[in-house]
Amino acid sequence: MIQVRGLRKVYRVGVEEIHALRGVNLQIGSNEMVAIMGASGSGKSTLMNIVGCLDRPTAGRYELDGVEVGRMDSEQLAYVRNEKIGFVFQSFELLPRQDALRNVELPLIYSRSQLDGSTRRRRAEAALERVGLADRMDHRPNQLSGGQKQRVAIARAILNEPAILLADEPTGNLDSQTTVEILGIFAKLHAAGQTIIIVTHENEVAAHCHRVVRLRDGEILSDLPIAQDAASQYVAAAHAGAAKGSA
Ligand SMILES: Nc1ncnc2c1ncn2[C@@H]1O[C@H](COP(=O)(O)OP(=O)(O)OP(=O)(O)O)[C@@H](O)[C@H]1O
Numbered sequence: 001m002i003q004v005r006g007l008r009k010v011y012r013v014g015v016e017e018i019h020a021l022r023g024v025n026l027q028i029g030s031n032e033m034v035a036i037m038g039a040s041g042s043g044k045s046t047l048m049n050i051v052g053c054l055d056r057p058t059a060g061r062y063e064l065d066g067v068e069v070g071r072m073d074s075e076q077l078a079y080v081r082n083e084k085i086g087f088v089f090q091s092f093e094l095l096p097r098q099d100a101l102r103n104v105e106l107p108l109i110y111s112r113s114q115l116d117g118s119t120r121r122r123r124a125e126a127a128l129e130r131v132g133l134a135d136r137m138d139h140r141p142n143q144l145s146g147g148q149k150q151r152v153a154i155a156r157a158i159l160n161e162p163a164i165l166l167a168d169e170p171t172g173n174l175d176s177q178t179t180v181e182i183l184g185i186f187a188k189l190h191a192a193g194q195t196i197i198i199v200t201h202e203n204e205v206a207a208h209c210h211r212v213v214r215l216r217d218g219e220i221l222s223d224l225p226i227a228q229d230a231a232s233q234y235v236a237a238a239h240a241g242a243a244k245g246s247a
């Protein structure tokens, strides 16, 4: 579904060139659940932005469902982004003056789908129900907890039934209890067939994914099934520690 070959991204700031991605090869299939990890500045968000069609690579190929994305113009990119990709960010990115329902519904207003108002509302309500927020639809963001805000953002991201759900540190602003709740929602979506890519610093989050891609200085350091990645060993150790502590 996602096929990336020799992907490079160079940012120019004044006379300086920053090589954010230095030849990344990556293939992600339908219904995978992948964690992208790596130190700050290793290129995780840069990679996500390119995969999400928010940005274009400097060099290399990116094919999404067999279509070369690198050659698309801005309008085609915007179309692919709308139709195929859902985004979730650390900072939720909700509109403060609009209630949850309206926040979820808004992308449909701007999409080409031309749905009428009541159909849009029904779809937004269904998405909020999927993330367990049926009882908070008329709350504005400042009337919601962090976890509830992130649920609204997830509902908004899945509204168009995107082929890929991209989440950049979705639990970065959440406590561990709420993190577990949000991971539960991702697990549910994955079980329903969703392809999910999560950027995270937390081993605990990566341990809920099935594959872990680690970046270092713009290159892939490792790409392993979770059972072979350090994240699973970390979680196993944490569980063993907890069991010891309660004994
Ligand atoms: N718009 C930009 N202009 C110039 N340099 C940038 C830009 N965006 C990112 N960079 C640089 O590219 C490199 C990779 O940045 P990126 O945001 O992808 O890292 P990251 O792995 O997501 O880090 P973090 O964990 O802190 O979010 C960094 O050195 C960063 O300073």
Ligand SMILES: [Mg+2]
Residues within 6 Å of the ligand: 044, 045, 046, 168
């Ligand atoms: Mg980042």
